Amino acid sequence: MKRIGVDVGGTFTDLVLWDDDGTVTVHKTPSTNHDPSIGTMDGIKVLAEQAGIDPSEIDMFFHGTTVATNIVLEHNGSDVGMITTDGFRDLLHIARKKRPLNYSNYQDLPWQKWQLVPRRNRRTVPERIDAAGNVITPLDEEAVRREVRVLRERQVEAIAVAFLHAYRNPSHEQRVKEIILEEYPEVFISLSSEVAPQYREYERFSTTALNAFVGPKTSTYVANLADKAAAAKVGEDVHLMTSAGGLVTARSASEIPVSLLTSGVVAGLLGGCAIGKASGFPSVITLDVGGTSADVGVAPDGRLRMKHLLDTRIGDYHAMIPMAEVDTIGAGGGSVAVVDEGGMFRVGPRSAGAYPGPACYDRGGVEPTSTDAMMVMGWLREDSFLSGTMAVKRDLAVDAVREQIAEKLGTSIEKAAMGIFTILSHSMTEAISLHSVRKGYDPRDFSLVAEGGAGPLYAWQIAEQLSIPRVIVPGHPGITSAVGLLTTDIRYEVPTTVWTASDDPDLALLQSEMDRLATEAGDQLRADGIPEQDVSLERSVDCRYVGQGYELRVPAPAGEITTEWVQQVADAFHEAHGRTYSQRFDDKSVQLVNIRVTGVGTVPHVEIQEIESGGTDASGAIKTTTRALFWERDSADPVWVDTPVYQREKLLAGNTFTGPAIVEQFDSTTIIGIGQQATIDKVGHIIIERASA
Structure with a gap:
């Protein structure tokens, strides 16, 4: 059986093809943000060519997407109307009466500044059901028809229906749906009793409105993708990842697209759980670092933890949907380092993005980023960036770090670069602490799974700071989220x-x-x-x-x-x-x-295959030696060290080597620090631990 996992991000689309015979084929392609289905299907065709198969030979198609998330974060959803109970028109505006800045009289409340439903489109009708489900005031059907016609004249693209206590008795909402289908059949309909059938009025109303806000665009995208996949005979159906860590069909995703929020983020945690289990360490902390952000998840015994429903937010809005405990911070390869007017040295959360990107990309960017710092430190090399397929210039990184950080702080360029890395790794360390130590879990009982293009660059230092006993670097860190899609039901x-x-x-x-x-x-x-x-x-x-x-x-x-x-x-x-x-x-x-x-x-899961054994000697995988900057544990004095550079594809099970060392591969670079030891386990994962005294 051949299964494909496709994770669509804002910059790249990651693809992995897994065959039951153990063959794994991976591919990255730029995302087509105007219509992600185009980039997805183009990527599938290229991936199939690399694997020497026809796309129609793919049996199952699993998909993670940021489409719904990006709609919310960019405030570019559909025009939404709402029908609600008399007296509850302004519930979305009032919310919980909480303010981001408690003592400021001058602030924008996000849910009011970027309203999901404009007040003029929030329409009320006579009806009332009590908390026990008893009808107190019958539904005024003529009023419903009148308000639906108003919304139709205003050409809203979606209608949210949210009545008081509909979670207990949905009959009024269901009747409104029937009337909408009679009066305005082409509009997208979102019922609170179908989207979030639980108590808490504001959160239920907000979730229903969010579903309507993202519904038309997301359902169109899902339908386009399903049609294109069917035309290419890729899989029996498209299965999409939800924020709870499960898969749903295209049909279900089109009906309740709000369930797709944080889709790709959760896939990364699931991939980390599968990787930990394959290496014999089921309790994992996952660190997925991309260009803009870092995603942190904690899974004791390989089990996902679920967020409390009052903590499940997306952007500025409450989304009362099942959501795995994964959080994101603004820390990544593109995080910009600055010395502000007050002399404060800061890194992130602002990112240089893909364009213009870090200074070393030579795309017009002049601000130093964490990627530039790693170029300065010798961890990333010009002729090996994405296996040499992307041209970068170290001298541009050096100039940016020197002029904008080192000279302003009156320090050496080495300490400036080390400082950029240390500040960002500290932010990640704090995020992991927040979701482990402060929630009753001891990091020393976990393994840290390094994911994403930049995760293996930071993981060694974070493990040192939190006394995490080991780091696990999977075979393909940069496409771990795509792998995670193939590990769930x-x-x-x-x-x-x-x-x-x-x-x-x-x-x-x-x-x-x-x-x-x-x-x-x-x-x-x-x-x-x-x-x-x-x-x-x-x-x-x-x-x-x-x-x-x-x-x-x-x-x-x-x-x-x-x-x-x-x-x-x-x-x-x-x-x-x-x-x-x-x-x-x-x-x-x-x-x-x-x-x-x-x-x-239950659907078939991937099984991570064992690799060829090669004994303890890893010298056959060394491709060069480079000068790189490292420091001892808890030391503030970096030193230049002649550092071996290993080619990941040549490392065999049982190979062992000590740090400092650099391991390069197409989708990531791994750092092993001074005093650490790396071992290749039976499934090809790099296990980094403190070297024996």
Whole structure:
């Protein structure tokens, strides 16, 4: 079976073709931002040619995309109208009444400055359902028709429908959908009861509006890609990565495109989990460093952690959707270094981007970046940048670092370059600490998986700072997100709000709702053609102590809902609360707020193959020696060292060498520092650890 993973980024589209015989073919191509499906299909054709196959021989097509994310971040979504309950017109404007700057009278509130739905297009109609699902005020259907016609005259491209307590009783929203289809059939429709069927009005309204905002453009893109893939006979269907780490079909992605937010970011974490398991170290911290940003994820025992639904934001907006715990900071190869007017030395988050890019690119950029610093330090060489396919100039990097950093600080160019690297690596170290130490996990119990084009350049130093025992550099660091697409299953999560407590649980409600969710999740998988034997169901519950305002998600056992079942859930919550907040209250009642059923449709996963063994001697992989700048652990004095440069493709299982050393390959460069040792494991990953004394 041949499977392809395609991850579309803002600058490059990464592709990997995996054959069951162990053959791996990788390719990078520029993204076509006006229509990413063009770059994707062109890349697939080139990749197939490299592999010596016809595109029609590809059995499965997995895809991660930033299309929906970029629409939100760039504020260029569709014109949206909203129909909501009388009295709730301004809920999107008021939000949670929180301000980014608490004491400033002069600030733009992002959700007000860049509104998802302009006030004139937020239309209200008489209707009311209470929290128990009882109809208090019947839906005024004539009012609905009148407002839909207003929105049609204004030529909105999408309509969001969000009513009070629709998560408990969706009948009014469903009737509005029927009326919209009669009055304005070509418009994109987004119902809160389908997008986010849970309590919390503002977050539910915001998520529904976001779905409408990204819906028309994203669904058009997905449809174009699916049509082109079908025409080329690539795979049976296009499966897209969601923010929760599962795959959905093109049909589902077109209906709820908000689920695709952070798609590619999560794929990188999944790829890191698979890489850690293949090397025998399942608990991983992933560091995916690109040109503009660094993505950090923590997966104890190779399991994804999910964000709290009040923390799942994209840009300036709340998105109450399942989202894996991965965060992004502005730190990458293009991060710009400056000495500001106050004499402060800063690096990032502003990036030079691909154009003009770092000074060494010779595209007109004059500001020094972290890539320029590594050129100065000798870690990146002119004749090996992207295996020599991209021309760069070291002297331009040297001039930029000297003139704009070293001379302004009154220091040497070596210390200036080292400072750029150190500041940026410190930012990444703090991000990892935030998501590990401060959330109850000890970095010393994890391995650091270095991903992206720049991740293996930073990982050695970050591991030193956090006492992480080892760094794992995968065979193809630059396309790890594409690999991650091939390591997961089709997943549909179906939630609902229940409100019951562990000391007096409503067992009948829990059982009936759990059964309904299981049926709905199973039906979605069957609609995608998943065989019954490949379907499984997972349960989880959002819990809190009675009186708290925030929940933690815990896994729930299978089987009949009994008082023992509820106690098992409560015990799991006590443990999760103790680990997260360092306190637990076993004598307190636990409130079960939301229940969830995740339908899992198992698809074949890639298996990382073992490579040829070659003994401990790695000298056969040395292609040259270069002068490079290094420093001892905790030392502030860099020194120039004659450093061997290894060719990654020639390294064999069992090869061992000590730092300082540089390992070059097409999609990345790996650094091994002084006092560190690198070993090639059986699947070809570089394992970097402290050398034995």
